[in-house]
Amino acid sequence: MKVQLKIQRFDPATQDKPVWGNYVAEVEDNGRVLDALHYVKWYLDGTLALRRSCGHGVCGSDAMVINGVNRLACKVLCKTLDQPVTVEPIRGLKVEKDLIVDMEPFFAGYRAVQPWLVPDDTDPGGRERLQSPEERARYDDTTKCILCAACTTSCPIFWGDDTYVGPAAIVNAHRFIFDSRDAGDRERLEILSAREGAFRCRTTFNCTEACPRGIKVTEAIQEVKRTILYRKV
């Protein structure tokens, strides 16, 4: 099928502001937006810059704004979209070129919440720590995060203030706060209760709608807020 595309193009080295590029791509009937972008890059205009790797929604490289909504280009089929399909870089991060943005502020937010297991003092010896299936299920949802930034760059608070750690960072904090094996709460909750932390969230639910992994992002943020208020998991 033919796909009409309207892609935001911007090369800061040579342009003052972004322009729209119009293209017609040819893809299979079940082709993804990524396939259409590849068609443009491979056969029409090699200068188009985008990130991608796995092509099926697990690596998190190709988050972009597709027809106004944050999506992974490899997880949207062209036939489900109105044409022309508009494609823009995700918002709130500096555009480096075309659909590529500076990811550093996003990962800085991630690193800030200490996203790693802080084990308690007990020595598990040469065996695994025990965790019941129910305890494991408690944080299952937030282990799915692929750090694609679709949630964080859909958040109006983040657009206005990039010191806010953002939804993805809080999701990754949640993954440990609700893990029965983790003992890092004191410090992690301290960080999240600070000015840049979870209370900047105004529950607009954009993040939940944007998540390509179906994580209940807003709910996770609310659970973190409640935990901070009541200091109990």
Place this chain on the structure above:
Amino acid sequence: MAVTYHQFDCVIVGAGGGGLRAALESSKRASTAVVTKLYPTRSHTGAAQGGMCAALANVEEDSWEWHTFDTVKGGDYLVDQDAAEIMCREAIDAVIELEHMGLPFNRTPDGRIDQRRFGGHTRNHGEAPVRRACYAADRTGHMILQTLFQQCVRNHVQFFNEWFVLDLILTDDNRCAGVVAYELKTGELHVLHAKSVLFATGGFGKFFRITSNAHTLTGDGPGMCLRRGIPLEDMEFFQFHPTGIYGLGILLSEAARGEGAILLNGEGERFMERYAPTIKDLAPRDMVSRAIYQEIAEGRGVGGKDFVHLDVRHLSREVLETKLPDITEFARLYLGVEPTTELVPIQPTAHYAMGGIPTDVGAQVVVDEANSPLPGLYAAGECACVSVHGANRLGTNSLLDIIVFGRRGGIQMAEHAAESELPPLPEDPAAGARDLLAGLLKRSVGGEGDERIAPLRKRLQDEMMADCGVVRTDESLGRVLGTIAELRERYGRAGVEDKGSAYNTELLEAVEMGFLLDLAEVTAVAARARTESRGGHYREDFPLRDDGYWMRHSLARRREDGTIELNYKPVTVTRYMPMERKY
């Protein structure tokens, strides 16, 4: 083109599971840089689904020795058995250690790590399938990658993201002295001068049309080694995974069959009962892929087409939602199929390179038939060939491989750095990389005689799929080598439209295409020479395994004049003599 110099004890190229596991070891002991052309969490380890085998015996009796036997038999006896013993023995600690790092494994009712069945993994030397695969739903690789990345962040590992390594620096007396990298953001070159370098660059399935591999899996590490005179081992062995989504190649995990799914041909018959009467749909991947090929060739594909069905309809909703959620979603999204009520069209998909950069069990690169080491150079994971997978890798053993040999490589490279001097750099170490890029940037596209990369790559993928895939013959391999020679000539005239220096990903793809061509050629040459069938290498004109002559690893080296020279080295056998491979 500006060149910046850096100095480290250790440089790790690639930030998937192998690279990150190595980094956790080496960064504790020595100054370490991890260089990746992606961001670490974009690495293809994250796409691994089903599990990681270790004989924990949490749910039924098991032993690492049985695991070793299965690995050797699954690899059609081309496995180096000393290496397989190490991997299967260390598997247990490797899994426990990941749990201690925080990996959220699925659990048994009593809170221990749950385990499930997987292809080719059996109890007591083939009696019946065994529950050996430790898993986190069907995103085990994702959880391994995330967990290792979390630990690297915690340990302040130094990353150079979106730096594409183009060249390996060797001294005149053949020691490793570092690498040359191209920074995607700026277009600048960097020389990373180092005592130890570890390649963990992953696979190279992108020379096939239907593949589960990421777009970025182009064999850069093995390609660089080949160009620097280092041989590649067992390149003729490439695994096709039986259950790729029809037309797209996206993986549907073997865990589906581990949980009870079955394969049906166009007549609705569970055909694996004929090919592997004991373990049926849980036979190793090479056998299942060949069986699918056979069914299709004999007219029993679905609707006369080139696919068969995966049937998960009888699995409970709970199993699908808690143990196989991602692949259920893939079927819905990409095929518009509802797996709870409909059959899922699948076909074999190019999945895993058993061959690669030859190493010893310490991940040190060895460069000849006598296994002489190249001081300072290491490799781990899919880009390496230890060889623990032989002629056909068992499911889950790749995640195991990256953890066990990533760890060993990280320790070894740091110890080497501690006891050696920084090797001297050659004059202008960036010259090779600079010339490579300059050539591609200089040539134009769109004019008379000009070539674009994409059509060349598509042709390579189509022809490799047709002539060097699940089934091969002397004729088909001769044909594909002719195609490769033609494509190589055209590649020499190929250029890029993007002449800019910021995020010139067209240039990146053009360089990657060069590595794919090199590796495709080596694969086809080694496959044509091996006149037997073993594991993932099936020759229609030589359908039997020939242990008398072919119990040996191939080593393919590129001569100065560009032709490929093949040598062979023996397989290490410790306890299992080759037997007929029945399941």
